[in-house]
Amino acid sequence: MSVWNTRPGPPAARRTKLASSLDRLGGRREAPDRATGADGADSKLLEVSHLSTHIWTRAGVVRAVDDVSFELDYGETLGLVGESGCGKSMTALSILRLVPEPAGRIVGGEILFEGEDLLHLSAEQMRDRRGGRIGMIFQDPMTSLNPVHRIGDQIAESARIHLGLSQRAASDRAVELLDKVGIPRARDRARDYPHQFSGGMRQRVMIAIALACDPILLLADEPTTALDVTIQAQILELIVSISAEFHTAVILITHDLGIAAGMCDRINVMYAGRIVESGAVDEIFNRPRMPYTSGLMASIPGLSTARGQPLRTIEGMPPNLIDPPAACRFAARCSDAREICHAGEPELTSRGGPDHHARCWGTDTGGWLP
Amino acid sequence: MRTERRSSRVLQYVLVLLIAITLNFMLPRMMPGNPLALLAGADVGLLSPEQRAEVAARAGLDRSIVDQYTAYLGDLASGDLGFSYRQKRPIVDMILERLPWTFLLAGSALLFSAVVGVALGAFSAWRRGRPADLTLLGVMIALDSLPSFWLGMLFVSFFAVQLGFFPSGGAITAASSLEGVDLVLNIASHAVLPVLTLSLLSVPGVYLTMRYAMLSVLGEDFIRTARAKGVSERGVLFRHVARNALAPVATVLALRLGLAFGGTVVVETVFSYPGLGRLIFEAVSGRDYPVMQATFLVFTVAVLLSNLLADVLYPLIDPRARAT
Numbered sequence: 294m295s296v297w298n299t300r301p302g303p304p305a306a307r308r309t310k311l312a313s314s315l316d317r318l319g320g321r322r323e324a325p326d327r328a329t330g331a332d333g334a335d336s337k338l339l340e341v342s343h344l345s346t347h348i349w350t351r352a353g354v355v356r357a358v359d360d361v362s363f364e365l366d367y368g369e370t371l372g373l374v375g376e377s378g379c380g381k382s383m384t385a386l387s388i389l390r391l392v393p394e395p396a397g398r399i400v401g402g403e404i405l406f407e408g409e410d411l412l413h414l415s416a417e418q419m420r421d422r423r424g425g426r427i428g429m430i431f432q433d434p435m436t437s438l439n440p441v442h443r444i445g446d447q448i449a450e451s452a453r454i455h456l457g458l459s460q461r462a463a464s465d466r467a468v469e470l471l472d473k474v475g476i477p478r479a480r481d482r483a484r485d486y487p488h489q490f491s492g493g494m495r496q497r498v499m500i501a502i503a504l505a506c507d508p509i510l511l512l513a514d515e516p517t518t519a520l521d522v523t524i525q526a527q528i529l530e531l532i533v534s535i536s537a538e539f540h541t542a543v544i545l546i547t548h549d550l551g552i553a554a555g556m557c558d559r560i561n562v563m564y565a566g567r568i569v570e571s572g573a574v575d576e577i578f579n580r581p582r583m584p585y586t587s588g589l590m591a592s593i594p595g596l597s598t599a600r601g602q603p604l605r606t607i608e609g610m611p612p613n614l615i616d617p618p619a620a621c622r623f624a625a626r627c628s629d630a631r632e633i634c635h636a637g638e639p640e641l642t643s644r645g646g647p648d649h650h651a652r653c654w655g656t657d658t659g660g661w662l663p
Numbered sequence: 664m665r666t667e668r669r670s671s672r673v674l675q676y677v678l679v680l681l682i683a684i685t686l687n688f689m690l691p692r693m694m695p696g697n698p699l700a701l702l703a704g705a706d707v708g709l710l711s712p713e714q715r716a717e718v719a720a721r722a723g724l725d726r727s728i729v730d731q732y733t734a735y736l737g738d739l740a741s742g743d744l745g746f747s748y749r750q751k752r753p754i755v756d757m758i759l760e761r762l763p764w765t766f767l768l769a770g771s772a773l774l775f776s777a778v779v780g781v782a783l784g785a786f787s788a789w790r791r792g793r794p795a796d797l798t799l800l801g802v803m804i805a806l807d808s809l810p811s812f813w814l815g816m817l818f819v820s821f822f823a824v825q826l827g828f829f830p831s832g833g834a835i836t837a838a839s840s841l842e843g844v845d846l847v848l849n850i851a852s853h854a855v856l857p858v859l860t861l862s863l864l865s866v867p868g869v870y871l872t873m874r875y876a877m878l879s880v881l882g883e884d885f886i887r888t889a890r891a892k893g894v895s896e897r898g899v900l901f902r903h904v905a906r907n908a909l910a911p912v913a914t915v916l917a918l919r920l921g922l923a924f925g926g927t928v929v930v931e932t933v934f935s936y937p938g939l940g941r942l943i944f945e946a947v948s949g950r951d952y953p954v955m956q957a958t959f960l961v962f963t964v965a966v967l968l969s970n971l972l973a974d975v976l977y978p979l980i981d982p983r984a985r986a987t
């Protein structure tokens with residue numbers, strides 16, 4: 294047990310920890326106290342099994358997340374990668390139970406977080422997790438902050454709800470956090486409104502909000518997609534350093550496999566509501582076992598393409614998620630597809646390497662792909 | 664840039680006011696027929712030639728149009744709104760005597776409809792899509808289409824005549840020597856029905872604006888952020904949604920203030936309330952043109968002022984509109 298895993302933690306101890314850690318910004322995943330669960334080294338922070346989230350539309354029921362299972366260790370950084378519309382955001386929103394109602398609903402599965410099934414918590418217990426144990430950063434910092442409230446108050450709100458801090462203590466914490474995420478003159482800027490901040494600065498504020506209560510899990514949904522390229526690197530850097538420092542596990546959602554490669558320990562590749570490949574970063578990069586993953590890698594600038602050679606993009610469109618065919622969902626776009634691929638959907642099965650799994654007939658035992 | 668925008672806004676108001684004043688000056692002089700009749704009242708035909716000449720001279724009709732215009736502006740600047748030949752009194756006195764009553768009605772009605780409209784709108788948004796919301800919505804839409812005088816008559820016949828709860832007309836019991844609390848109660852009991860009528864006319868507008876504004880704010884990204892912070896549903900609605908929805912509502916309210924003045928014409932007539940609205944009605948039915956003109960001008964200024972109020976209030980609600 295450490296201060297980090299004790300809830301509700303004494304605010305003073307938490308603040309001291311934050312303050313003292315200001316100057317030991319360094320390598321990742323050091324202090325082991327937070328890297329393992331309270332029940333011992335074996336337990337996972339998050340175990341999602343058979344999660345299905347559907348969205349009811351005029352055209353039919355969209356299977357946005359379709360029987361998705363994955364795990365996350367304490368302090369681990371997991372990349373959730375895939376093209377637009379494959380269900381990345383819905384997966385993250387499902388974990389927080391923030392799927393937009395009433396159109397969307399989690400229809401099945403289990404989300405074990407610190408040993409508790411989030412899907413069985415009461416609304417109030419769930420609110421306690423949101424912003425407390427689990428923080429989330431959204432894609433568009435320009436619209437994700439409330440325009441009529443001061444920056445400092447928006448950060449402090451979280452600290453007041455979860456840490457039970459007084460108005461004053463919460464404001465102080467907000468200033469500390471602003472400083473922590475690299476906002477100069479934090480005390481003054483805390484009194485500003487969102488419109489007085491640039492996009493990159495606002496995303497820093499979003500990070501401060503997400504981290505306000507020392508979450509043990511951070512969900513970052515395309516945190517840099519809406520930002521300038523130069524700012525992107527800074528924000529990613531910040532997420533990496535802060536999550537490492539506080540041993541926060543991160544689920545980083547991105548459609549850019551390159552970003553995931555630079556930041557994550559493991560990667561889940563999603564396609565059409567399903568996980569199609571998962572494994573350690575090196576494993577996936579050195580030996581992708583699913584043509585869709587290879588396709589994504591081929592579209593990373595400067596990675597697999599020689600200088601001057603045009604980037605390859607994957608031809609075609611993902612299938613409609615209303616009544617998807619009982620076939621490999623990538624079959625229509627896969628240049629390696631064979632008859633079996635159209636006849637039935639492959640399971641997510643082991644590919645030998647540590648935790649390496651793929652959903653592909655071609656690389657399964659007796660398959661035709663390397 | 665912001666100060667630039669602000670000063671151009673002030674310029675706009677001055678311009679609109681000037682146009683209103685000019686129109687007010689031009690209209691009687693451009694209308695077909697004898698402008699004397701328009702300025703001095705319909706009875707001008709009964710006057711002797713000498714009296715006509717005197718009226719014409721007093722109205723400055725014997726001078727050039729430019730002279731008349733500058734004289735008119737000068738009069739306005741010194742608070743002279745003309746003379747009612749009908750009532751044989753300076754118009755400004757008549758207006759000043761009526762204005763407080765209209766302020767009482769329009770102000771109370773605005774306050775009442777703001778509180779009720781905002782509260783019900785927020786309630787509806789909270790219960791969005793459920794029976795309570797849909798019922799309220801239906802009632803408000805129905806209420807919105809009721810004619811005001813009809814509603815007023817209904818109130819008078821029911822609450823005043825049938826039940827005798829409230830006086831059916833006037834602003835204060837005539838020839839009474841009330842003082843202190845009794846006086847206030849007397850005035851209040853006279854104001855209840857007209858204020859209620861006026862309010863019922865503007866509650867639906869405020870309610871619909873509030874409800875719609877809240878529902879659209881609920882779909883904003885920053886509401887998702889608030890939820891992701893663990894803010895309770897009530898906190899989301901009141902700290903995050905309502906605060907944002909108030910900006911459009913405040914604008915609507917300020918604009919309604921102008922409309923509320925218009926509503927007083929009908930309501931004050933129905934309740935024989937001695938306000939500015941009834942003065943307009945009296946002027947129209949007595950064809951007392953100078954009084955009509957002057958009251959129109961006062962109404963124009965009232966509408967302009969309420970717009971100005973909206974402009975001044977808006978930055979208090981929305982920090983993005985604040986100068987830095």
Ligand SMILES: Nc1ncnc2c1ncn2[C@@H]1O[C@H](COP(=O)(O)OP(=O)(O)OP(=O)(O)O)[C@@H](O)[C@H]1O
Binds near residue numbers: 350356377396548614
């Ligand atoms: N409000 C909605 N109404 C209807 N369908 C929706 C809605 N939100 C999402 N979807 C559908 O659900 C599926 C998954 O959406 P999701 O937002 O999770 O995708 P994503 O992987 O996050 O994509 P992106 O990279 O564009 O953010 C998509 O096919 C999308 O069309």
Ligand code: SF4
Binds near residue numbers: 652
């Ligand atoms: S199962 Fe077949 S179609 Fe699907 S990715 Fe593998 S090879 Fe391609």
Ligand SMILES: [Mg+2]
Binds near residue numbers: 515
């Ligand atoms: Mg998304």
